[in-house]
Amino acid sequence: MLGRVDQRAGTLDLEHVARFPNGPVRLASGLHWDFTGLYRDLTAGLADAFRRETSVASIGIDSWAVDYGLLRGDRLLGEPFHYRDERNAAAVDGVHAIAPFAELYRRNGLQFLPFNTVYQLAAERAAPDGSDGCLGLADSLLLVPDLIAFQLTGRRVAERTNASTTGLVGVHTGEWDDELIERLGFPASVFAPIVAPGDSLGALRPAVAAQLGAPAGVEVVAVGSHDTASAVVAVPMNPESAAYISCGTWGLVGVELEHPVTTDAARDANFTNEAGVDGRVRFLHNVMGLWLLSESVRWWERDGEAIDLTQLLAAAASVTAPVAVFDADDARFMAPGDLPGRIAEWCAEHGVPAPQTRAEFARSIIESLAEAFAATVRQASVLSGVDVETIHVVGGGALNELLCRRTAERSGLPVLAGPVEATAIGNVLVQARAQGFASGSLEDLRALVASAFAPRRYEPSAR
Ligand code: LFR
Numbered sequence: 001m002l003g004r005v006d007q008r009a010g011t012l013d014l015e016h017v018a019r020f021p022n023g024p025v026r027l028a029s030g031l032h033w034d035f036t037g038l039y040r041d042l043t044a045g046l047a048d049a050f051r052r053e054t055s056v057a058s059i060g061i062d063s064w065a066v067d068y069g070l071l072r073g074d075r076l077l078g079e080p081f082h083y084r085d086e087r088n089a090a091a092v093d094g095v096h097a098i099a100p101f102a103e104l105y106r107r108n109g110l111q112f113l114p115f116n117t118v119y120q121l122a123a124e125r126a127a128p129d130g131s132d133g134c135l136g137l138a139d140s141l142l143l144v145p146d147l148i149a150f151q152l153t154g155r156r157v158a159e160r161t162n163a164s165t166t167g168l169v170g171v172h173t174g175e176w177d178d179e180l181i182e183r184l185g186f187p188a189s190v191f192a193p194i195v196a197p198g199d200s201l202g203a204l205r206p207a208v209a210a211q212l213g214a215p216a217g218v219e220v221v222a223v224g225s226h227d228t229a230s231a232v233v234a235v236p237m238n239p240e241s242a243a244y245i246s247c248g249t250w251g252l253v254g255v256e257l258e259h260p261v262t263t264d265a266a267r268d269a270n271f272t273n274e275a276g277v278d279g280r281v282r283f284l285h286n287v288m289g290l291w292l293l294s295e296s297v298r299w300w301e302r303d304g305e306a307i308d309l310t311q312l313l314a315a316a317a318s319v320t321a322p323v324a325v326f327d328a329d330d331a332r333f334m335a336p337g338d339l340p341g342r343i344a345e346w347c348a349e350h351g352v353p354a355p356q357t358r359a360e361f362a363r364s365i366i367e368s369l370a371e372a373f374a375a376t377v378r379q380a381s382v383l384s385g386v387d388v389e390t391i392h393v394v395g396g397g398a399l400n401e402l403l404c405r406r407t408a409e410r411s412g413l414p415v416l417a418g419p420v421e422a423t424a425i426g427n428v429l430v431q432a433r434a435q436g437f438a439s440g441s442l443e444d445l446r447a448l449v450a451s452a453f454a455p456r457r458y459e460p461s462a463r
Pocket of ligand 1: 063066083227248249286
């Protein structure tokens, strides 16, 4: 994505340059990412961006969280594991035997998700093939965006917003929790120095610059490298009276705070305190998100049939009979596979009629997500004390009219939808500020977002 920002002129625009699939690959060792393919495609995209725009000043990188690559010297020790791999579940108890969850929560402020890096690292050492994984061989561990930054620049850093999702960063310090790392028996030396969004990571490696035809002087700048952190930057909200839903594969539902909330109630509600840009706190909960729909569609398409999502959603919108509202948070929906079958299984266990047609399944998913979104916004408000008056939906979910409308109706609050490309916008704005094309607080940056991408409003009044 190419971004052009001029705060004084009030302009902010994005140009799509390249888009490519990024699916998991099942290898003998488990579910992995094709990092090498991802890097190939993104560098091709960068080269294309440099052909279109010769005055690119900087590059910012963001991706999903928690997953990492291990390096020995410059060599990547295998493709990174995918957080949906099954290996993590078995490692959870071992970690909690050393550091009980209540203690972890006090230290790192994170909701329990079995794939948090801390559990993945414990699983790494107890690989199902009987080996002890690659942790013992590695001399550095880099989360996915940091791994990309390393390939581009040669610098090994850990960007703070994403590092905060590992479970190994102190919620109050923003630094690696060395004592916890030592107690868990992880090699402290693999963790790279923490940098903040806005810090320069320096120039491209000369070989990379030549390969990509990069303009002279282009540098890599740390942004909110956790995609959700960048997305929250671009929510055109007043954090004192708004909640946000960053809705794509996941639905990240919460509020932005100045200070973490690590109360027993927040822990019991499984709310996370992830690091935001400018020291803000992303107090939120992971709701399963549009994964429920995309993975169902993938299942239906497994024999080669192509399903038109727009048509499916239109059919879902015209379902008039009541549909099952299931618990979108149920852990059974986490792994890839037969999602419709698992939804039907949930319904059978809870004595509610399961959806029958694909349109009913889609409607049931949307209703269940809207209900989970509404309930989670209410919880976020109670736990944090933020008096929520509006809900902002950003990300791909902002295009889903049925979901936005039902979220407004189920929550009783107006939903403001957009921007769709919030993550890319937040990424670009933090770079723009670092380069002097914009200045001020997140509120100043959000004012620019609000004027460039007017949100679409959904009223809470029922049909
Ligand atoms: C969203 C996201 C979530 C994180 C999940 C796994 O893309 O980054 O914030 O919990 O993916 O990394």
